[in-house]
Amino acid sequence: MMRGGGGLPTLDVSVTRKISDSTVRRLSQYLRILEGRRDSDPGTLSSHELAGDAGTTAAQVRKDLSLFGSFxxxxxxYRVDELKDHLREILGLQRVWRVALLGAGRIGSALFEYADFRRRGFDIVAVLDRDPGKIGTPWGKVVVRDVRDLERTLAEDEIDVVILAVPEEAAQLLTDLAVGAGVRGILNFAPVQLRVxxxxxxxxVNVxxxxxxxxxxxxxxxxxxxx
Amino acid sequence: MMRGGGGLPTLDVSVTRKISDSTVRRLSQYLRILEGRRDSDPGTLSSHELAGDAGTTAAQVRKDLSLFGSFxxxxxxYRVDELKDHLREILGLQRVWRVALLGAGRIGSALFEYADFRRRGFDIVAVLDRDPGKIGTPWGKVVVRDVRDLERTLAEDEIDVVILAVPEEAAQLLTDLAVGAGVRGILNFAPVQLRVxxxxxxxxVNVxxxxxxxxxxxxxxxxxxxx
DNA sequence: AGGTGTGAACACTTTCACAGCA
DNA sequence: TGCTGTGAAAGTGTTCACACCT
Structure with missing residues (x-):
């Protein structure tokens, strides 16, 4: 395989190639599996082992990884620690993503409480709702804000990603506002095809x-x- | 196209053919779109219209549907009413599925409150948890039961499908019990690859x-x- | 021997394009 | 003319099989 540099880690993340959604999902799964390993486990694992845990094949694992380099x-x-780092870099998880949660209802609150997000690099720094009964109440370190302040909040808090957990009727309008305010990623729980x-x-996500x-x-x- | 019968509706549901997951998801989406139409809308729609609403192409819509018949x-x-019926039959929604919810935590309760399930043919007839503080409390018409009674509950209530909303550590064990008790479908919210x-x-479902x-x-x- | 990386073969999915019916 | 249904073509994703390195 041809590659330019000298001592730099072998990683083709920057190469623009079409990576399928299924590959990306598997990479996420591989990372989760690696993160679930204990310190007592061996520091190295084969594509066969990873495939076994992920419910796929060894060839698939090797192919997925080889799209980004020779790890x-x-x-x-593969060395577990190394591979974890590579996967985090590939998936863009070496930074913290600033997330706004739109909708403080049942789904919103369940998501907010799910501590794994924060550990995994997604920080919910704003919660917005329409209900005056919820606006102003503290949720952990943040206070629920009025969704009418959406655009200002998204800008001030430098939001990267929005989680849409609002009723179907509101979803497209809020999407348009969020996109207008510069948001480039949306996790949509509303059962509609958003136009972006x-x-x-x-x-x-549609249960x-x-x-x-x-x-x-x-x-x-x-x-x-x-x- | 060859088909046996005389006056029966044209539907190849029974034919065993491999249908891709993406096709099935689109069919579900088509149905949702059709169900969202108002009575004032025309009683008929083209593959182009449906494709527009679903964010796909007209050819894709026609191909998806043609896998099951000529509607x-x-x-x-397509006649809206007819197509809705066909899609319901294809997806197996002309019966009510009896669902048990395993895990009465945040996610479980958010799912339970989501009334759309019932309307869509999925009836949550049992809720189980491990927490003594939850066991015995009424959730709507059902009472939260002890997860230790899982197998009996699944059998007595003739459960078809289980929604797994429990911590990662418990997921595989409960899966094994449910499968042993005859459950053939699992909607898994735990971030593990279940072995079945x-x-x-x-x-x-992994957010x-x-x-x-x-x-x-x-x-x-x-x-x-x-x- | 053991296990990766990868071109080539294969399998599957989507798109094209058009015959044929309303 | 308008729009479906569908083979054939094009495009994608997965599996195979083996050269090659440790």
Missing amino acids: GKRGMG PPDVAVQD VTELEALSFELTRSRGNGAG | GKRGMG PPDVAVQD VTELEALSFELTRSRGNGAG
């Missing part, structure tokens, strides 16, 4: 769709000899 | 992975001329 040693496998400019990234996918699978497999 | 009329498009027999369907996918996209696009 392993032949005959040895091409330079804005959206990830959808009903997941359940319907289960329903589909269960319905199909019923007849196929599983009895 | 449209050339020159006319091949006839059990699992869908994962951290979604955020990391956003992080990846934002990191990559930074340099690529969006400024």
Whole structure:
């Protein structure tokens, strides 16, 4: 493989190549698995081991990683610490992302309480809602703000990413405001297809769709000899 | 296209063919879009319209639907009511699925309160937790039960699908018990790769992975001329 | 021997483009 | 004419298999 530099770590993160969504999700999973390893575990692991834990194949693991560089040693496998660092860099997790939570309802509060975000580099620095009964109440270190101050909040708090946990009807309007205020990433819990400019990234979480996918699978497999 | 019967509705649901996950997700989306239409909207719509609302292409819509039958009329498009029925049948939504919620914490309670499930054919008929402070408390029409009664509850309540909203450490154990008790579908919120027999369907929901996918996209696009 | 990195083969998905029906 | 349904083409993603390094 050709690469320019001398002693720099081998990492092709900067190369613009199309990386599939499934690859990215697996990389996230690999990182989670590595982070779950104890200090007593060996400091090195093979693509086979990682694949086993991730429910994929060794070839898939090697291919995924090789898209970004050569992180392993032949005959040895991958050094856990090194690979963790590479994955964090690949995924853009070596910085803290400033997140605003839009919607302080059930979903919003469940997400807010989920401490893993902070540990994983996503800091919820603002919470906004429409309900006067919620505005002004303290949530941990932040105070719930009026969603009408959305644009100012996003700018002042230098928000990178917005988590949309509001009713369907409000989702597109708030998206437009957030995008206008410079937000480039949205994690969308509302069951609508958000319309955004091409330079804005959206990830959808839709539990009903997941359940319907289960329903589909269960319905199909019923007849196929599983009895 | 060849098909056996006489006057029966044209529907290939029974045919065993590999349908991709992305197709299934789009079908769910199409259904949601159709259900969101008002009575004042036209009773018919084209693949182009549906594609527009779903953020995909007309060819994709037609291909997705054609995997299951010929539901449209050339020159006319699709009848909304008919297509809704077909999609419900394809997705296995013409019955009510009996769901047990494992874990009455933040996520569990947010999910439980999300009324859309019931409307969409997923009835949460049991809630279980480990916490003695929660066991016995009424949640709507059901009472939180001791997770130690899991197997009996699953059998007695004829549970089809389990929603796993418990801490990571408990997830695999509860999965094994549920599978042993005959559950064939699991919606998993725990950040672990569950091990299940091949006839059990699992869908994962992992918000951290979604955020990391956003992080990846934002990191990559930074340099690529969006400024 | 053990295990990575990777081109090539294969499998799957999406898009194209058009015949054919309303 | 308008729009579906669908083979064929193009495009993507996964698996194979092996050269090569430790």
